[in-house]
Amino acid sequence: MEKRSICVLQPVLNPNVEQNRNINKPIPKVYEHSKYSAIMIWVPACLSLLLSFVHIFYLQANPTYDLPIIDSLEYVKRAEYILTPSMTPRPFLHSPFYAWFLAGAFFYFGKSLTLIRVMQAILNCFSCVLVYQLGRRCFTPVVGRYAALGYALYAPMIYFATEIINVPFVLFFTLFSLFLLIRSVEEMHWKWWLTAGLFAGLNLMTRADTLVFYLVAVALITWKKPIAFLRSTGFVIFMLVPMLLTGMYNLYTFGRFQVFPANSGIVFFQGNNPDYMDTIGIRPGVSYQNLIAKPNRDGVVPTREDYAFNQYFYGRSFEFMVHQPLQYMQCLIYKIRTLIGGYELPETYNLYTCRKYSPVLKLLLFYWNGFGFPFSILFPLSIIGIIIGLQRSGSQRLLMLFLACMLLPLLGYWNSTRYRMVIIPILLLYSGVSIVWIREQIQRREIRKVSIFVLFFCVLLTVASLPYPHFSKGHDFDAEMYISAGLSSLSKRNTKEGIGLLQKGVMLEPDNFYYRGQLAHAFQKKGFYQEALQEYQKALKLNSKDITLHNNIGTLYARLKNEEMALHHYRKAVNLNPNFSTSRYNLGALLFRQQQYKEASEHLKTAVAFNPDFSASHYLLGMSLLKLGQNEQGMKELAEAIRLNPGLKKL
Template identity: 25%
Template sequence: MKKKAAVDHTDEKSPQTNLSWWRWGADKTDALIAALAMGVRFWHVFLLARSPFSRYLAGDAATYSSWAERILQGDLASLHQGVFYQSPLYPYVLAGIFAVFGKQNLAVFCVQALLGVLSCVLVARAARVLFSPAAGLLAGTLLALYGPGVYFEGLLQKAALDGFLVASLWWLWSRVVVLGGWYQWWAAGLCCGLLTLNRENALVLGLGVLAAAFFCQSGALTPKRRVLAAFLGLLLPLLPVAVRNAWIGGGVHLTTAQFGPNFYIGNHPNASGLYEPLVAGRGSPDFERLDARRLAEAELGRDITDGEVSRFWAGKAFAFIFGQPLTWAVLFAKKILLTVNGVEIADVDDFYGRSRMFLPLKLAFVRFPLIFALGVWGWIQSRARWRELFPVFFGVPLYVLSVAVFFVMARYRYPLAILLAPFAAWGMVQLWAAGKARGRPWSAWVVVSAGFGLSLLPLVERRWQEASTFVSLGDYYLNQEKNPGEAVSHYRKASQLAPESAEAQFRLAEALVAFDQREEAERAFAEAARLAPGWAEVYLKWGQARLSWGQEAAGLSVLSQAAQFPETAGPALRLLGDVWFKLGRLEEAFAAYQKAWGLGKDATLANNMGALLARQGRFQEAEQWFLQACELDPAYAQPWVNIAKLRLRAQDTAKAAQALEKALSLEPGHREAQELLRRMASPGSR
């Protein structure tokens, strides 16, 4: 096929070969597309700047921000991360933005909005070159008004970078098709390498580019040179990361060590197809890695490497797949349907809740069902050109499968919308042409209707997604603004939208405790425990609340439940020991402290153990525990006060004074230390 597919649109494309790269595919309508995209996006950014969402970060966003700060502080290789557990490209991009503009979330949103505008123009130019001028205008307009795209560009999330890189791939591939030179193949491979470094499952697009090198006949390069160029481009960003991971972790990890846990989350007997943490209530990036390792090591009975953790969870997933193939096939089919479903599935941030608050997200009216339905028809209409469009043509089904093999979230699915946009535009052009010819394209309408039908299946409820926005707002007011009253109002909205959400009930309970609404807090804790009986933190915080209300007996009952869960056993046992100590049940307190110590050394625990031993008259042992507390936390003043008490009891006032001075140097306002010094200085104190 000597440019057979390419010359289908020769009249529109041939002038491109003489253009500079920055004018490739350009047209006067680019200005209209850019203006439309920029207007919507910067209006959204303007409103974001006046909202809590520009100031409060949670989940992955908080992790990426702190990671970027560590890079700027000198940890250029991110050694604190060990083997990467999350894909590393986005934190380094964030670090670059912070280096130029300071740690300003608004600057990130502005840069991402500009990338979004550029993405619309790149896709328009690619569609113009590969399909037609009308398709270019439509593709750019679809993305300019794609609401979820505008939304993702207003988050500290790598999805914004995904969109730009996929748009770049479309544009670069149009150059490969027409020019087919070594540089064009290398650039397409490089783009896929960067995309893989940002979104691991996008490796399928890079493999598509390599495969295309065997089939595409554009340009004068031999297949070997095409493959070499694309492979070197793909390898350039990936090789340094793989070498770094091998040097740190001693294993082969192309990008991250997260494959196994993520694969298991999407493939086990109770999987829903959506994200569910390995341990209930611990979906934060801070916990994901710890829990994956802790659970694997507990089952294997030994310490293991990052690679072994990944293989452990992957092995459990494959055991389910091969052990229950029919059950897994049904689950996989469901995940494919979820991948193309019209609902934007949230995790921490939510499109629908923000659409209520930000008018630009409503005015950007294009949604996934429209792009999917028209995109499927355009994709089918392009089937004769599969060799020419190889990586983007086969990239559509391959990307769907690459998402569905794990679990589905809106930000994972987002690159699919960019892949489909030029096909959707071409589908619209074909439908319009058929209408003008007074034909009856029944097959087209059947396909488009079926696409809409699949995308609109009621698989996920939007109210669950909206609830997450109000949970995030509640978190902002409770944790950052220290305004529990305002937090309660948002948590109540979340629990009203999704009354069966344990997270909404639990967050409401925490805010009610801070707001001193005891009866309602008690009901919310009880409801959260009923909805999520395996969520250990619910019992721990419930027990702490009861203790703060002076309800020791009631607190003991729920803390005993918290002590049954590995993730909360340590703090729960310490609190149990504190209560029993307060109640004078010293043997039970000692046993609880010992169990807690076996789970993890802690300065507060060591201090409390010393206080208990002193109460029992075991003064030498008590002093050793106090000294150990000082070693574990050199800034902790209370153990020094307790040491001073022991030395006063032994009538060693000089050493007691030294201990008290040490305590006051650590905590100048420590009242007990000040009182003891006053007593020692008063006449007759000896």
């Protein structure tokens, strides 16, 4: 029988007990070959699949079931870009693998989101099996079974496994690459090293921040085992293959070799700025629009090399860290609280709202006064399990290394339920260690050790259940859900359905000017101008300083041939933010029609400076300059407009 290091759980809470006995004891035959063990491997996996299917069935009542929102909508749109070469190529803001998966599924099976959810539920079933295999290989089969059962019953796992999001692939690739890497170290066979490298590369295409773990792990393995140098080199080469293919694809589609998502700067800024309590978990809508408009307000001009303003956002974050160290320490402590707290902090999705539609989540997920099930229970069990499992085999050290490496981005950037999902399987494994250990102590009637365990557990449970302030606890997610679903429906040209959903959102939160503005814009696009005007006026009463409202109502007045009111609102928008290219263009275009070429050219120059890829701004600026007699500069602008949009050549 093959021998490998396993954890024989030690009562480490008692410092007098020897820590190193039975380290290389072979796994008992009953655990490796019995039919009972083989059956028990698949019981948690089948339970996971069953719960996911039940969840999918009831989730159909959710208005966002067939209308992907926020990040899900971005992934679906990206998949449509991949399938439609005639569309204007654009860089990706999320990890690319999931968009490619969606594109492939849409191409072969049609745009059925139900099928996508079912496929992901099946994939999550195999992730459950991988949790068992990791527990069996790193600890004992009993630990693996407890961890797999916890995985099957973990409510956020069920939720994300059936959402149009990349989490199921992150978990599968993470667990599979970990399993293969552990097996590579134990057996030192080329096939395991190269396969592990390939799946590590795929994992990087779903979650880029796992790169630190793979590089550190390979470096430490090579340092401890120099004989593994060539194999670890092969691992790195195969890991780079998916990354290189991604870079080449992006170079071909939009002319830039880009491997990782483009928006890392703004994500870093969200978790590292003086207003961190408002930006961690920021909601879509006006708050997020104000966040992404910060560079524009500060006069920062986008470039092709830094179109996502990464330099700006990283710079502002590091200024905060250096110049306000005490406040940054408070920010770091707050991020630790969000990481270990039982509250499932929403990033784009709120699990507690989804409980209304799913009996599975109603049963397995709840939050009350700081205590959040299941994480408030998982956290103390896993910490005790880590203490019990210290100083064990190399495979267990790889688990600990992964946990440590993933804490860096979770605390360096910011944490939410979705982001911390990647460490949940590891915490479940160590929770299994705790459960097996305490069960053994109870069977032996070790009252002292059981008492110490209970004390530790209660202390850690209290820590995990300490409530922390976050704006999402008072946020109306129902209204947001209807608004997001309405916008998603409008993007699919389902105007009637979209307006109906927007109206439901406005009814739930009538004092939200952003929601009313979105409803007004939908009326405007449909041609219901009087209804749109009424909603815009109500929205402006709620907030008269919103740039987008003034810009959109200006466009509405222009459609109604009321150029005086259109100019008034365009100028108001420009006064509120002189660098807002959309209002500058609209104002310049209206002035151009009125033959006020000099003032029009001034506004259009600003529009071109802050949005250099918008061909219409270049075209009107060129025509204005020609009217003013500046022929050379005017022809340059027209040439740039034609370069950006060859169709303008006909004009």
